[in-house]
Amino acid sequence: MNDARLDEPRRLDVVVVRHGLTTWNRERRYQGHRDIPLLLPDAEPDLDRLREALADVAFDAVHCSDLTRCRQTLAHVLEGRERAAPRFDARLRELAFGDYEGQTWAALKDDPGYRAWVDSQGRLPTPGGESADDLWARLSAWLEEVMTEAREAGHRRVLAVSHGGAIRELRRRLEAADFWDGVVGQAQGRRFTFTLEEDGWSCSSSSAVPARESATW
Template sequence: MADGINVELVVVRHGITAWNVERRYQGQRDIPLLFPEAEEGLLALRAGLADEQFDAIYSSDLHRCQQTLEWVQAAKPGVPLSLEPRLRELHFGEYEGKVYDELKDLPHYRAWIDSVGELQIPGGESAAQLRERLDLWLADVAADALANGYRKVLAVTHGGVIRELRRRFETIDFWEGTVLQAQGRRWELTYQPDVNGQGEWLCKCSSVVPVPVSEVL
């Protein structure tokens, strides 16, 4: 059996968009960041990650995540960067572009809410389908880390993705997994491959990104 590896995984959500402000479901619509509203959060995230040295970076290929990565300035020369469709937000299908008041009386929407995302959205995904593609991505992160010796990895993604990763690594309730724009989580992980070339990620600890000013002072 191959030796395991310790990886520090930092995962952050993109900055604010117009649809965030309007409380619209964005899903996989390619909505850009909203300026100047996004700037404060992005600058705080940049400052919080300024001293970090990442071995590899993965980003959702949607424009708002690529813009966030540019603002954070974490992508240094020589650091591998992968644009990753599997890090896209949950596909909200028929709900994309709509707000709660437009959906609240629809039976399938009420059923989806009551299922805490487990039902498949009409024309979109279920939470299980999101978890499936994240599992595939995490398997590739493990393979990349084992092959290249990565110890610290950054991922720029979406709120729903981070919610599911928090449920996986922190074993928290669905409703507790929310993170704000330009914020995220840091996980200290161990990956141990098994005899079949598969493996399991285990979380040793987690923390907020960026660290709140009150904890820095």
């Protein structure tokens, strides 16, 4: 008996990369939802490496945080390529750091509230901002839509440009990575591979982007 599910993709690669270098990255300031642009031309070497790593990968769908630094990163990485129209989505934004946005660790390190937030590994909300659970709620809603569309449209490779905190939370939830080990550098990210099982998609593996060693897609 024919089963329509046999025609569905059984594997989905979701590549989530962090935006390139900004002035606030260099100054080690919390950016959060602040719309900080890339620091150009200083950001370009990392962006070039990411573009080279993804040059031969055809993406079925492209998603991007709506903040300027991610839009600029996407434009650089996919410059001159035919691609699906990008979807700019506020759910891919960085954690909202609230009162900490624009501040540095050096300025905050003696604040009891800040120390409590750090010690909680983000589970407490920042004052006026979000908790890790708040961040995951919007990321998981986005990811569920990506997976649903993959089944309906036959997508096999999806690109998303996001932020360091968002990727760290994805790694914590999908890889069981330690909070402090989940950080990726500017213009770096992860390739999350999902496989379709009886009860839906599950993350079966994850790898660095750009790959630390040669890898086949």
